Amino acid sequence: MLKAMVPSADILGAVSVASFPRNTYANYARLIDTADIVLSHTIHDQYPVEWLRTSNLKVLCGDRLHLIPNLYFLGYTPDMVYLHADGSRHVVQGPMTDYHLASVIYAYQQGRSPDRAAALFSDDAFFQQNYAGAAEQSLIELTRREAHLDIRMVDYVAEHYKHRRLFHTLNHPTAHLLSVLADRILTHLGIAHYDMREVIQEDPLSDIVKAPHPAVHRMLGLTFDNPPVDRSYSLKSNLTPDLHSLRYYTSVELVEAYYAVYQRHREVIMAYQTQISA
Template sequence: MSQNNMTSMKPLILFYGNCQMHALMQIMSPVLRARDCDMRCVPCFLPDIIDEAEFTELVSRAAVIVTQPIRQGYRGKSYLHTQFVIDHADANARVFVCPSVHFAFYHFDSFHGPQLPNTLVYHFRALCRAHAQGKTPAEFMAQVLRNPEWRTEAELLEIAADNIAELRRREEQMRVEFAHPSVTIVPVADFFAQHFRHHLLMHTLNHPGKFVLQHLVTQILTSLQYSLDVNTDIDPLSDSGQCLLYECVRKVMRTPPDVAYDATLPKLSVEGDEAVVEAYYASYDQFQTDTCALARR
């Protein structure tokens, strides 16, 4: 598409990737609206996959693309991967590749599993084991959730260091794999290294909180020389739930003791660690879940 064609219409800002991309768009939207931009988010994970012709048209028309590393052959399609986006973007477009943020320090005991009607898609190995052993919710909370000595500081800091090292490894891989004049890599590892003990940066293993999202947005807008007047009040991915934060992790963090980090199950309007634990127990009982097997995942 020529430069004249790109400037004859509202500039399109295209976000493509997982739920983190939609969250970035929500935070960035006041700035983009003020610049009279069109915004479009294409999720890569929904059952209804966008067809190649429509996707190619969007990519080629976009003035700015914000995306993530997506492997070739993703979902059995030849056009959903990141290199396709780079190859089919307009010569004058800017492409920002953000990491798909995953950080296990806060919720090291959690894992992806079946989403039961009364749980998140995340489960907790210690909770599964407690349920399988016939322990009550109160016993799990006393022995694990609220036990500051359940894991040592050294063990937890090693998890954090491993997570940060993995973020750095992925960033370097992105710089090599997606090297192109139009591409800007948006890093996040140093931000985690600096702030992970001072803020709760993740709601779940792969749902970053607003501090992380705002950091990514700030880098993108600064590179574009756009205003930084973003929506700082919203925390988009909090709507999907907050995992349990064990007391041993809270002990390692340097946040004020009166700051609450209660777990939530938004779809049930359940808030608070005790209520969330009881909801998991009730769901496992109702659906006769083999929590012993689940804990071994």
């Protein structure tokens, strides 16, 4: 996206925090040392690859380093969670890979049928009781995360989230929101660029698209259209996600897929604390 906005720019590459332990400095020294501008999310001092920690990048890169927001919003999907078990969030992967829905886990633990579990998605009282403050708390958390940054996005999210879909999952922004972020980055850097904010473009983080539940749509007063299906991965015969096969799920089909996975990991699922009060 940055390349499209500044065609003359030479984008040298990226270092993924998810590629630990391969993301050593030895593997990326040329990339980092030759870059005129280095963009990074804030990376805490407990991250196992020391050179990627923000405190060390500041020393390594000096004023070439610019910290950008790590976009996050729970408002649309307040029941979306990671399962952290045995020290890993990858221990149970369902149709949405690491993403799970606490409402579905709760229904499974209660022995509800897939139909009754899916009915929770439209239960206004259930979501009001358990998630009424999720959107506001997300904005407070994003404000906290951005407090030390020169480039901020919480104002845009707060102003527009009710009227335009800005996230596919809790931390996968839409192409539009990414283009707004890119515009703000380039403006901060003083680099002339094309305005791509309203241009239809490839959506790089849209493999998994979780629509707001009907109850959430009503609770937040969202005005954009809410699709009746979600998009994610098919399950292979061994009930793991097929990362090469996307499909659409109705609410009941999505619950059925999760239930099939949870039957194979029943001990982990039954021990999970959903923090839901019925």
